[in-house]
Amino acid sequence: MALLPFAWVRGLASLLYPLRMLVAHGWLRESDIDAGLKLLHPALRLNRVFAQVTQRQWVADDMLELTLQANGNWYGAQPGQHLQLYLERDGVRLSRSYSLTAVQPKGRVQIAVKHQAAGRVSPYLLEHLEVGDVLELGPVYGELSWPEAQQGVLLLAAGSGITPLLGMLRAALAQGFSAPITLLHYVREQGQRGFVAELQALQAQHSNLQVRWSLTAAGAEPGALTGRFAGEHLTEVTQLDQRRVLACGPAGFVAQVQQWWQAASLPGALQVEAFTTPVLRADVSLREVRLGFTRSHQQATANNQLSLLEQAEAHGLQPVHGCRQGICASCTCTLLSGTVRDLRSGALFSEPGQPIRLCVSAPHSDVEIDL
Numbered sequence: 001m002a003l004l005p006f007a008w009v010r011g012l013a014s015l016l017y018p019l020r021m022l023v024a025h026g027w028l029r030e031s032d033i034d035a036g037l038k039l040l041h042p043a044l045r046l047n048r049v050f051a052q053v054t055q056r057q058w059v060a061d062d063m064l065e066l067t068l069q070a071n072g073n074w075y076g077a078q079p080g081q082h083l084q085l086y087l088e089r090d091g092v093r094l095s096r097s098y099s100l101t102a103v104q105p106k107g108r109v110q111i112a113v114k115h116q117a118a119g120r121v122s123p124y125l126l127e128h129l130e131v132g133d134v135l136e137l138g139p140v141y142g143e144l145s146w147p148e149a150q151q152g153v154l155l156l157a158a159g160s161g162i163t164p165l166l167g168m169l170r171a172a173l174a175q176g177f178s179a180p181i182t183l184l185h186y187v188r189e190q191g192q193r194g195f196v197a198e199l200q201a202l203q204a205q206h207s208n209l210q211v212r213w214s215l216t217a218a219g220a221e222p223g224a225l226t227g228r229f230a231g232e233h234l235t236e237v238t239q240l241d242q243r244r245v246l247a248c249g250p251a252g253f254v255a256q257v258q259q260w261w262q263a264a265s266l267p268g269a270l271q272v273e274a275f276t277t278p279v280l281r282a283d284v285s286l287r288e289v290r291l292g293f294t295r296s297h298q299q300a301t302a303n304n305q306l307s308l309l310e311q312a313e314a315h316g317l318q319p320v321h322g323c324r325q326g327i328c329a330s331c332t333c334t335l336l337s338g339t340v341r342d343l344r345s346g347a348l349f350s351e352p353g354q355p356i357r358l359c360v361s362a363p364h365s366d367v368e369i370d371l
C-alpha cells in the first residue's frame, strides 16, 4: 500500500535532485534509493519513469485505450510516436511498445492496446491491468510527423496502424489544422473499427475531415468501401497530388501503399511505418551456423533463419530491445566478424565494426557480435 497519494509523486521529482547528485558522484546507489522511494509510492523513483493507470476504455471490440499519468521523471513525447512499456510477470520482465494516441501536458498520455492472442503483454493489459496499477515506461521513438504547413493530408491505416495516426490527427485538429484531411482505415470486421464514435464526432465538428472505413473480410453496408487497399478507394480524395500521405499498418499493407504511390508518381511526400516483424525470405535455405556472443563469453549453435535477437534470447541472453521491428534502434550491437542478412531487404553486411540491429538481422555465416 502506498504511503503517499499519487498526486504528490510528480511534485517530489524536483526535490530528489540532491539524491541524484549523490548517486552521480558514486556516494549512493540508485537501486538503494529506489527501494526506499517505492515504499512511499510504487510509482516514485529517482530517475526511472513509472506511470499510474487512470482510465481504461474499450474503443473497439478488440482494442482498449489506457490513460496513464507518469511520475515527474517523464521526458515528453510527440503524438504519433511509440512508447516502450515494461511489466513484470512471474519474475520475468516483459516489454512491448504501443502507439501514443494522445500526449497531454503534465505527463498524461494515452496508448491503445490491441488484442494479440499470442502475446504475453497485451492479454495481461487487456484482461488484468486495473485503474490504479503502476507500469514502467521506457523510451519513445517513431518518425511519423504531421506537415507543418497547412497542406492536405491523407491518412492510410490498417488494423492497429490507426493508433499513431489518431494521435497526430487529434493533436492537429486541436491546434486548428484546417487543410483537407482524409482518413481511410482498413479492418477485417465492423467491430474492429477503432474510435468510431470519436471519429464521427470529429468529422461532424471539422468540415475538413473525412473518415472512411473499408472492411476486408466481411460484407459492408451499401456504398461503403470493401477489400484491401487499392488506388480506386481514393477516387473521392480531392487534390490527391497535393496531399502528404502517412501510412501505418502491417508490412504487407505498407508495401501495397508504397507500390501504389510509386505507380501513381505523385509529387507530394509519403511517410510509412510498418508494425509487423518482417517476413522471412523463403529464398534462403535453412543452415546451421555458430554464434559467438563475445562480451557474454558464450558460443551457440544457431540457424540462419531467425533474428539474432530471438536466437540470443533463446540462449538465455537478454539484449536490450524495444520495438523488435527494426525501428527504434535500441537493440543495435556491433558486428565483430561474419556476415549477417537484413531480414527486411535481404542485404548482406560483413564489415567488422558495423552496427547492426539484432531484431532484423539473421546470421548468414558463423558470426561474432559484441554482446
Ligand code: FES
Pocket: 321, 322, 323, 324, 325, 326, 327, 328, 329, 330, 331, 332, 357, 358, 359, 360
Ligand atoms: S528492437 Fe527496435 S530496432 Fe531492434
